[in-house]
Amino acid sequence: MILELADIRIQPGQQAAFDEAIERGVRTVIANAKGFQGYKVNKGIESPERYLLQIFWETLENHTVDFRESSAYAEWRAIVGPFFAGPPTVEHFNLLIKSD
Template structure:
């Protein structure tokens, strides 16, 4: 399992619109091959900052399957105009402790 962690900075005064649109866009990502789950968190300390966590079966499920799909283009069309600056995206794998 791969965890995609995305820091999102939503433009001021667009939080409500972003959250409503994100609910619609969630249907897109959740329909993708290799998708396991996702969750969106709003930062308490920093206004307009969100954390998106997406669990994928493999790294390629996100970087190839989703990113190269028509569905990703729709995802971008719905959401990317809300962000300033561009999102910070990193991938993590769990370690045994």
């Protein structure tokens, strides 16, 4: 399993609207993507305009090719993109150690 970690900064004062948009976007668009395994969204306490989106994919290509090159990606960006203060930082990780 691959973890996609997106560090998202949104425009100030848009938290309530973005909370709804990110949930709707993941639930209605990303959750239907090939290789999607689950997700988590964390919202900053000290930095309330900062969000960490974690998406679990079966393979790296499920995100970088299957999703990113599909029309679903444009749909996702149309939902959440207007809130972005700048481009999200996105990185991918392999699981090294897991607690029981």
